[in-house]
Amino acid sequence: MFFSASVCAADGSDDREPLRFGMSTALTGPIADLGIEMHRGVLAAFAEANASGGVRGRKLELIVLDDGYEPSEAGPNVRRLIEVDQVLAIVGDVGTPTAIVAAPIARRSGVPFIGALTGAGVLRKTPPDRYVINFRASYAEETSAMVDALVAAGIPPNEIAFITQRDAYGDAGFSGGSEALKRHGVAQEGKIAHGRYERNTMAVEGALADLILHQPAPQAVILVGAYAPCAKLIRLAKECDFPTLFLSVSFVAPNSLAAALGDQADGVVVSQIVPDVHGAAPINRQHRAALAQLKQHEAAPTPISLEGYIVGRMLLLALKRIPGEIDREAIVVACEGLGSFDLGLGVPLRLSSDEHQASHAIWASRIEGGEVKPMEWSDVRATRGKQ
Incomplete structure (x- = not known):
């Protein structure tokens, strides 16, 4: 089952090649709400960045493929995103059974696998897998x-x-x-x-x-x-x-x-694994404003859309700290180099070479x-x- 949507998260023409990222998620099936909301959150973060000129003048593009929460679909999706679409990273995939298939494909290809919506221990090894970067608590x-x-x-x-x-x-x-x-x-x-x-x-x-x-x-x-x-x-x-x-x-x-x-x-x-979406944390105001820019996505914020937005913001923070060419290896190095950072959640976040899970907070x-x-x-x- 292939459902694809190539989405450049902002209008306007730009001759420069966009920074292209991929997502395999459930857009249909019994957990479609999660895939749709995670996609909406990441897209909102990308649109917000694109409205401000992108990253060093390059817009961000998100390509999403539907896997229906089935590992048998997730594998081909990720291979297509990596080999055909040449994405820089896989971002915000949804689900443990699909991630168990997708993450090794990304790892073997040297492609960062960032911010999956799963708390499974298989993505939280000690020492950490170089190419797997998590946001959420386990x-x-x-x-x-x-x-x-x-x-x-x-x-x-x-x-x-x-x-x-x-x-x-x-x-x-x-x-x-x-x-x-x-x-x-x-x-x-x-x-x-x-x-x-x-x-x-x-x-x-x-x-x-x-x-x-x-x-x-x-x-x-x-x-x-x-x-x-x-x-x-x-x-x-x-x-x-x-x-x-x-x-x-x-x-x-x-x-x-x-x-x-x-x-x-x-x-x-x-x-x-995120603060209350209606609470006073600064990330909530930013999340709502970013969602408002997605005129085709007028639904209210949810914890899952907030998680997607945070994952997108975390990736953007790393991208902006890359001094030279933005490629797959540079993204991994930049994520590990974030150290302690603040995205307005009200809790400390940290990524390093020995810590690939940014948050351990549970609400x-x-x-x-x-x-x-x-x-x-x-x-x-x-x-x-x-x-």
């Missing part, structure tokens, strides 16, 4: 934050359960969560209640049944999945009178989950009245009574 950090908050709220560790997608994404989230539970005294992974469902399906009934039958009954369920099947699962749980607190990692896209659940969304907790949010609202992790105790 899934292990997200699930660890949730487990710690739940235990602090008085939920016994052996009554915290997981429902995960049956692939590398789900495995990454469960691995981080199970390690956190071990810190809290759950000695064996096999003692953790764990249901799974197949990627790109809505077949969540079996996973829910596994948890309903588990003893002791889970008081909290951490979801590591896509928004549509997670929404179905939460609805089914309520129909089955299965009282539990639901939490999800950021990949679920909280706005999409809230829309899918409607009036049944209240009380669902979602971890975030908490809760869906209330159809809206995604910020909360403190200590408020999980109060949230337990709202579902």
Whole structure:
């Protein structure tokens, strides 16, 4: 399935060759909202830069190909972007199973793989992979934050359960969560209640049944999945009178989950790797202004579009620090040379030769009245009574 859009992020003619970047993402299928929003955010950052003359007078161009969240499509897409379109870097790809295929192709070609929307540990090696540059915190950090908050709220560790997608994404989230539970005294992974469902399906009934039958009954369920099947699962749980607190990692896209659940969304907790989009952080004002320049993209800002915008801004900061020719190797060197930097998130960011994940910050949010609202992790105790 090929869907391509070659987008120069600003109008106007320029005889100079543009700086061309590529993205393989889900523009169709069950997580299309994430791919569309990530694309919108990166595009907004590029358009903002192009309106100010680009980078040393060269405009930025973004070529996006649809992979439908399928690894079998992501591989050919990335090869095409690298070999045919000759992009300088792959930017903002969405998803763990697709990244597991795409990142090695980029690495073998010496092409930077920057800011993928995945927190999987496979992209966070020690020492780091030279060509993989991450912005977001890991899934292990997200699930660890949730487990710690739940235990602090008085939920016994052996009554915290997981429902995960049956692939590398789900495995990454469960691995981080199970390690956190071990810190809290759950000695064996096999003692953790764990249901799974197949990627790109809505077949969540079996996973829910596994948890309903588990003893002791889970008081909290951490979801590591896509928004549509997670929404179905939460609805089914309520129909089955299965009282539990639901939490999800950021990949679920909280706005999409809230829309899918409607009036049944209240009380669902979602971890975030960006600050509240309506908050006072300077990056939010800049994000909104950049989105406004995309006249064909008039939707409200979302956490995913903000993540894409931050990834685009991070790349631009590196590009502007390249003293000579802008090529693939120069981009890697520039990213590693950023050191500590500030993009207005209110938290420190850092990239270096031994640190290829810029942020380790985790925020908490809760869906209330159809809206995604910020909360403190200590408020999980109060949230337990709202579902």
